[in-house]
Amino acid sequence: MLFKPQQASIGLDISDRSIKATQLRRNLRGKLELQALSAIELPPTVFNDGEIKESAALTNALTELLTKPQYGSFNTSYVTACLPETKTFIKMIDIPPMPENEIGQAIKWEAEHHIPIPIDDTYWDWQKINANKKINTRLPVLLAVVPKNIVDTYTKAIIDAKLIPLALEVEAVPITRSLLTCSNGEKKDSATMIIDIGATRTSLIVVDLNSIQFTVSLPISGRGVTETIASSLKLTEDQAEKAKIICGLDPKKCHGAMAEILHQMMDDLVNRIRESIVFYREHFPQGNKIEEIILCGGGSNFKLIDKHLNAKLELPVRRGNPWLNLEPSPCPLKPGELITHTTAIGLALRASLNSEDYD
Ligand SMILES: Nc1ncnc2c1ncn2[C@@H]1O[C@H](COP(=O)(O)OP(=O)(O)OP(=O)(O)O)[C@@H](O)[C@H]1O
Ligand SMILES: [Mg+2]
Known part of the structure; x- marks a missing residue:
């Protein structure tokens, strides 16, 4: 759920005090370019440390964000959103070599040592990372863990805004995708x-x-x-x-x-x-x-x-330069403003790139 890119969608960076949205498209040359971009400030009462306190206000803000873009126009209801950084956990761990069908259970056991809440109260996912085989006999795995109540309340707010959540990501993932080239292996x-x-x-x-x-x-x-x-x-x-x-x-x-x-x-x-x-x-x-x-x-x-x-x-x-993976073209934002859209661009890129870019 947390890693595999799928279909065209709006990248939605939901923060305590602001929401930013970006949608990308492929042009006739097959290069990525900006379809639409938007940002809105939130009153301080909507969130408290990543937890939604006023769901209806968030839903209204999401609707306003997408109907009044700063640039272009949004033309899909699919969204890829990020979860609050302070509430999520992402880390490389390693496990001993073992049969494929035992890996999930081993990671669950290992994950319990790394997180402060019961694993059954979380959604968790993992991805095998290519090891440096010469020096690494263990299997490196990128583990992501998010509390169920956070995922469920964010999903509900998105659906209430008549949007379709395609994926929720831990914020470090889209930031990294946005600032480092992801097309070369x-x-x-x-x-x-x-x-x-x-x-x-x-x-x-x-x-x-x-x-x-x-x-x-x-x-x-x-x-x-x-x-x-x-x-x-x-x-x-x-x-x-x-x-x-x-x-x-x-x-x-x-x-x-x-x-x-x-x-x-x-x-x-x-x-x-x-x-x-x-x-x-x-x-x-x-x-x-x-x-x-x-x-x-x-x-x-x-x-x-x-x-x-x-x-x-x-x-x-x-x-950083969040425009890195887009076709060189004039950007509608000044660099200082563009850099605040790093996460939203990275979320939008997820849908636009092929899954093999991350293997
Ligand atoms: N020129 C500047 N000099 C210093 N700080 C700036 C400047 N421009 C913007 N900021 C600060 O950047 C912050 C907003 O950054 P950003 O939009 O990345 O935050 P956010 O994504 O809403 O929050 P968070 O990621 O913490 O949830 C504000 O605190 C603002 O004061
Ligand atoms: Mg931010």
Whole structure:
């Protein structure tokens, strides 16, 4: 359910404070291009940490989102949506070699050691990953686990909006699909860390050998940054948001005030990234070295954040390009806005690409 691409559909990125939708189509040259794109903000009462609190408001927002696109027009009712990052679990695990018909049971047993809720209260899925046979005698498997109540409430909201859910994905999957080329089966000899800085959380994804290895959710968020600025400078949230966007971490802007206020927060972010790099090295000793960091999400627009992370982590850091798998053509959005559509584009790509692209 969680991995295999199927039929043309709208990619729906449902977050606590916003929903974004993207639909792609193939043009006469067989290349992918944008069919439609839309985004809508949500009031703070609709969700609480990924859990739907006001289902009717969500359904109305979904309807408005798709009937009033920012670009093009949506012409299908099928959707591929993502589940809240903080409520889902995705990780590479490995199991000993065994007969095919015993693998499912072995993974279920192994999964119970990795998740904090009873496995029977979850939907879970797995996918065999091509192993490096020379050094790996065990079978690597990508495991995804989501609580049943989350899947069921998201599915209901989608159906109530008269849409047809084709698939629900753990968010790291579409983000990775969007930012890394998925059409070539080449194996890189380095790993990549993707950092999605959203309004409500930051997620960190390590990708190696064309597959997600693990993800971590960090309690650093765009809204948190705005709140810190508002309380430190006694500003309203709107003023703080503007100040954040204008100044970023640029010491020449706002007399360097922002850099000073956010010093602690940035240090925390850098430390958590360092911890994750160490975790990856220790728990995935056969993996390639992380040699690049790609940023996405609205928070990646934070001025000079790439240079700041680059200087502290001594790794190349760049903003991602979610247009990567689409035909080069003028994009209706500015790069800063496009990067907030990374997940929605990745979800839409699922339907547009062939399943063998992921083998
Ligand atoms: N130029 C900018 N500088 C700093 N932050 C920015 C800038 N532009 C947007 N942001 C921040 O990006 C955040 C929104 O990003 P995004 O749309 O990726 O979040 P989301 O997907 O709604 O949330 P989440 O993924 O956490 O559920 C907001 O907190 C906003 O303040
Ligand atoms: Mg997001």
